[in-house]
Amino acid sequence: MKKIILIAALGVAGLVSAKGVVESKTVKGKRATVAFQLCGVTVTFYNSMGQITGQQMYTSDQPNLTSCMAYQSGVIANLRAQGYRVQQMNNSAN
Amino acid sequence: MIKALSIFFISICGILYSQTNRVHIKYLNVRSPIANVYEDLYTDGLNVLSKQDGNIMFNDGEKSKIKKDFYFISKLNSLGQNRDFFYTQYLENVGDFFIHDKVPVIAWSIDKKSTKKILGYECIKATTTFRGSPMTAYFTKEIPFSIGPFKFYGLPGAILDIRVDGKNYDLWKAIKIDINDSTPIDFNPQFDDFTKIQVKDYIQIKDEKATSFMNNAQVAGSTGKVMNIRFDVEKSFEWEEAVK
Numbered sequence: 318m319k320k321i322i323l324i325a326a327l328g329v330a331g332l333v334s335a336k337g338v339v340e341s342k343t344v345k346g347k348r349a350t351v352a353f354q355l356c357g358v359t360v361t362f363y364n365s366m367g368q369i370t371g372q373q374m375y376t377s378d379q380p381n382l383t384s385c386m387a388y389q390s391g392v393i394a395n396l397r398a399q400g401y402r403v404q405q406m407n408n409s410a411n
Numbered sequence: 412m413i414k415a416l417s418i419f420f421i422s423i424c425g426i427l428y429s430q431t432n433r434v435h436i437k438y439l440n441v442r443s444p445i446a447n448v449y450e451d452l453y454t455d456g457l458n459v460l461s462k463q464d465g466n467i468m469f470n471d472g473e474k475s476k477i478k479k480d481f482y483f484i485s486k487l488n489s490l491g492q493n494r495d496f497f498y499t500q501y502l503e504n505v506g507d508f509f510i511h512d513k514v515p516v517i518a519w520s521i522d523k524k525s526t527k528k529i530l531g532y533e534c535i536k537a538t539t540t541f542r543g544s545p546m547t548a549y550f551t552k553e554i555p556f557s558i559g560p561f562k563f564y565g566l567p568g569a570i571l572d573i574r575v576d577g578k579n580y581d582l583w584k585a586i587k588i589d590i591n592d593s594t595p596i597d598f599n600p601q602f603d604d605f606t607k608i609q610v611k612d613y614i615q616i617k618d619e620k621a622t623s624f625m626n627n628a629q630v631a632g633s634t635g636k637v638m639n640i641r642f643d644v645e646k647s648f649e650w651e652e653a654v655k
Contacts, residue, residue: 359638362628364503365477367446367467369642371625375633395630404445 353378356385358392359406372406432456435592436569438560438583443642445470450560450583458598459485459558477501482600483561491516496562499602500613502620509602512610515649517541517565519548529571530588537566543646544581548573554590559583561644581644611650 356379362370375392379385389405396403438450440463447468452461465478483498496512517539525536527549534549541563548559552568559570560583574582608616621640629635 361444362625363443363445365475366465366479366501367442367448367469369443371621371628371640372638372642373625373628374636374638375630376636377633392630392633396628399628401628402445 351380353380354385355379356388358389360392360396360403361406363402363404365402432590433592433596434554434556434558434569435587435589435594436554436558436560436571436585437587439586440560440583441580442467443580452558452560453592453594453596453598454487454556454558455596455598456556457487459483459487459556460596460598460600461560477503479507482602484598484600485562485564487556487558490557490565490567494564498562499605500617502617505616505620507602507605508613509605509607510610510613511608512562514562514564517563519566521566530585532571532588534571535568541644542648544644545576546573546644547576554588575644611648614648 355376357374357376359372359374361372364370377388379388393403393405433453433455436452438452440448440450442448447470448466449464450461451464452459454460461483463481463483465475465480467475467478469475479499479501481499481501483496485494485496488494493513493515496514498510498512500508500510502508519537519539522536522538527534527536529549529551532551532553534551537548537550539546539548546563548563548566548570549572550559550566550568550570554569555567556569557564557566559566559573563570563573570583571585571588572583574584618640622637625637625640
């Protein structure tokens with residue numbers, strides 16, 4: 318009888334132990350999502366005689382419209398600082 | 412037969428006209444979205460000289476740093492013939508060029524029903540594609556010379572207005588006409604210091620220069636892609652068409 322009780326006790330202990338392994342901790346991580354979109358600006362170049370010398374499109378990934386517009390202005394300012402006579406395309410002629 | 416007679420009539424008119432008159436037509440040339448220039452066209456009935464003024468009128472009021480007059484020199488010839496042009500150009504950091512260009516016959520389509528008055532002259536509409544650019548012109552038979560600004564010719568009268576279709580620049584419009592001009596004009600100016608070159612070679616140099624210029628125009632943090640390097644009226648040339 319004692320032998321049977323001992324075997325039953327060991328069985329219950331085994332199940333308890335097994336259940337403990339199954340309940341492993343799961344940690345839910347937070348994922349931050351930032352969407353970047355391609356932002357571009359087409360620039361027309363002029364020489365010192367007012368003739369168009371070329372056109373180039375500059376692109377960069379930007380997170381939102383405000384950043385994109387700032388980038389576009391920055392490209393123009395950067396090129397002018399380098400000494401180029403440039404104008405953003407679609408600016409109407411005066 | 413009618414065509415031959417009309418050519419003969421225009422030639423006779425031109426010769427008679429030229430014996431007493433020298434024509435001066437002043438154009439406003441909208442060169443680009445930011446700049447305008449004046450172009451003065453003169454003919455004595457035999458020679459033609461057109462000069463684009465080096466004083467560029469920038470829309471922002473800035474004055475020209477480099478003043479280069481551009482000359483376009485040719486002789487009147489019969490309708491239906493190629494015309495030889497000699498013209499000057501300047502490439503920054505390269506130099507001045509005196510260029511020979513045999514401009515092929517321009518295939519005009521004349522719409523006699525479309526007319527308008529320009530500076531008091533009755534003008535007729537004509538359209539063509541000039542070296543890759545669709546163009547609309549108005550010419551008058553009242554000035555019986557086959558002349559126009561830049562390299563435009565081939566109509567039975569003087570072109571008083573011509574423009575590339577769909578653009579608000581690359582256009583020339585007459586703003587003053589004097590059919591009895593007395594300005595002393597040298598129809599055969601010399602450009603001894605200029606590099607003499609054929610137009611095909613000049614265009615090659617110009618394209619290479621433009622490509623190099625554009626490739627150097629980079630902005631940190633950006634990807635640049637050159638869209639185009641030919642923004643003149645002349646976008647394609649006959650020798651390029653032949654290769655295709």
